[in-house]
Amino acid sequence: MSGDVWFTILPDGESGVAAARLLRPWATETIAHHSGRPWLLGSWPDGLVTVGAAGARRVAVIGRCPVTVEALSARARRLRDIADVEAVAHGLPGSFHLIASVDGSVRARGTASGVRRLFHARVGGVTVAADRSDRLAAVTGAAPDERLLAAHLLASPLPYPLDDRCVWQGVEALPSFDSLLIDADGRVRTQRWWTPPEPQRPWREGVPAVRAALTAAVGACTADGGTVSAELSGGLDSTSLCFLTAHEQERTRPAGAKLVTLGWRSLDPENDDAAWAARAAARLPGSEHVTPAPDQWPLWYSDLPALTGDAVPTDEPGPWVRDGARMAALCRLMTGRGSRLHLMGGGGDELFSTFPSHLHDHVRRHPLAAYARIRTQRASQHWPLGQLLRQLADRRTFGQWLAAWAQGLTAAGPSSSALVRGAPSTAWGVESRMPPWATRDAAAAVRSLLREAAESAEPLAPQRGQHTALACVRTGGRGLRQLDQVTSRRGLGQAAPYLDDQVIEAALAIRVAERSTPGRYKPVLAEAMRGIVPDDVLRRHTKGEYSTDFHVSLRHNRADLVELFDGSRLGRAGLIDDAAVRASLLGVHPTPEGLRSLSSSLGSEIWLRARPAHIRPPSTAITEGAP
Incomplete structure (x- = not known):
């Protein structure tokens, strides 16, 4: 449908x-x-x-x-x-x-x-x-x-x-x-x-529950038979889903079962995602593997004018518009091969990695173990000691942290230079800043929202590490919801089995500090997939980086972006300064950090432009006499 x-x-x-x-x-x-x-x-x-x-x-x-x-x-x-x-x-x-x-x-x-x-x-x-x-x-x-x-x-x-x-x-x-x-x-x-579960289970004891929950989640995707498709980026999260899907199809043999995987190549020749995806694909002989040619897989920010009519299907703004042309290509390629549902690896990072905020909890509960972990990670990532110690000494409550975030909403963010490496934040979350093109009125509005929340909001869990994981799971869930609204409109539903309730419960019941180990990449997921994903594929410990794709995409689509923010709806509403957006788009950005907020502003602008088209009832509706 x-x-x-x-x-x-x-x-x-x-x-x-x-x-x-x-x-x-x-x-x-x-x-x-x-x-x-x-x-x-x-x-x-x-x-x-x-x-x-x-x-x-x-x-x-x-x-x-x-x-x-x-x-x-x-x-x-x-x-x-x-x-x-x-x-x-x-x-x-x-x-x-x-x-x-x-x-x-x-x-x-x-x-x-x-x-x-x-x-x-x-x-x-x-x-x-x-x-x-x-x-x-x-x-x-x-x-x-x-x-x-x-x-x-x-x-x-x-x-x-x-x-x-x-x-x-x-x-x-x-x-x-x-x-x-x-x-x-x-x-x-x-x-x-x-x-949310209390994170008290040792990781080895938690692995069977994770395996069972993830198997059931994927089984819910394949139960109706037919063709399903899946992202195969080469990363551990998507690769595990592909092998688990093939395993479930082989085990239950639903009618007409078939797996189609999709992998696209980064424009960066140093990105090894494609090599690992090819290695995984070679071990899935019963599946069809699709690797789009460059003319089949658009750049980020492509075909933006096509989204400014009535083609925005989401009920709230979202950064997915950056990938709007890619979503259209995904639907075309996968539905053309009969897929009814597309699986993606969203949620894997949130559940099977640890965020730096867990160190704040770890150093108070297990100081000797925390010291050993901090020493190892500091040596490999060159964190400044004084800055890290100040982070770990922070005793602000969640409400106090929200109030401080509101106060610093327009402050300059950390340096984006690749040569300057700071210690990671161990606070309750990421203190996002307003983009440089936001107006004072926009900043004041957000500041008021945060201050109101600071008066009564409670953290999602008492421990910072567990709270951060839950907050990121919710962010990922809402992002998937929007993608599903986009692709379902074209006949292809989206699924992220890692974000199913039972998988979340099984993963977050494991002790926060044990969800990752220095020197091992996502040990809980790797052990849960042992015997399903080949050992040589599980040994990957790197992750692809996509700044080259950002720079190339921005260069090719800069003119459309500049035009889009000329007389923008956000500008008319007094929320952004169009001239400031244009200056940022035409500026030099050694890293993507300088335009981190572009996708959000772009999503809000296109969403606003499409709103009038969504207030008219469609012609196909229940007749008046229906119950």
Whole structure:
């Protein structure tokens, strides 16, 4: 199915019927409560929604999950009340929204990573939830929130804790760890459904759980048979998924099973990703391997004018527009070979590496082990000792760190010179700066958002290392969500098995400091894949670098970029200075750091230009008499 995929969730009352009338012009599908009133309304392909029913109890799984109607109905029979939903759904693999309707009450949630999200708003006097914020914005007439648009100049998807805010006025984003409860009268409250695991398991004890969870996640991708495709960059994350996919297809032999892998070559002759991808491909003889020729694989920032019409399918701004032409090429190459789903390695770095912030925890819990690790890493990476010690001595709470981030929002960032190497930050997260072309008003708006968050926001976990991993998982989840919105519109869904809830739980239950070891690259993932991925492929410990691709892409597409920011929508809104953007684009950038915020600003600009095209109902919709 091509076109936007979306759904709304309605309360089981007369007020929900009234709200459904307002939504019908956009919808092509509907599913009813036991009462006969509309429950789920939207537009989706066959197989995306599975509903189990037992009397007045309904449980729906929307997304990627190999559960059958019969099995889900058996689970529904175990429901005593709405509070039992998580218990009866326990163990279901995949990535999906979970929604229940029991005796007039509705409970709904997405995924911990935010790959599956929910939003809610008042529609016709009643609370309605949806997986796309723009559907709620369209029916309520909401306009973009300029403070949130300013925040998207920092990074998009937004960093925690701003990522729990919605870019549309009057539309609320449901925090990814919470579920939404709606009663028959349309009143709403939230309840925590997921709590991050305590990272207490030794890494060797955690490996079997990681292997089992990752196998189940990939199995959820291959269960429907047919052709699936997968990224094969040459890195350990994507390579592991390719071998695991082939292994699952061979083990379960679903109908018409086939694997197609996609690998593209960097423009940097020193980048060894392609060599490792070729080595892996040679060990996957039953699969088809696609390596696009240069004229089949566009540069970053290509074909930007094509995105300034009504072709932006995401409900919020995102940096994916840098890769818009590549996403189109990906869909063309993979759907042309019959692929229905494309697997990518997003989430692997977040789960199976450690961030420098873990050193702040490690030095307090295990000072001798931390000292040995710091000494080894400092020797290999030349960290300045004084700067590192100041980082480790920092005792700010999460709220104090947010307040300091707000204060330094427009300060100059670290030197981007390749010759100047500083110690890594061990703070609660990355203190993104406003780009040099942001206006004072934009900076003031973001500063106010951060200061408001500093008053009440809590870290995602007490330890900085675990908090940082979770924050990055959420950022990756929201990024995948946008990519899926882009490619699903062209008939190719996106999946990142590392970001499935069960994989996240298994990986983050392992002690933070043991997720990586100096001298070994991603030891947990490597051991989990032992016997599935060939040993010689698992021995890779390097990672490709793409600054050459950035420079070449910028040089070839500079004129289109400059033109795009001539009289920009962001400039008209008072959020950026077009002349400053132009100066940056025409300047000299020895490294990509000087234009790190370009993709976010570009995504926001193109998103704004495309908005008017998304407020008109399509011509294919449920007829007025439908339930």
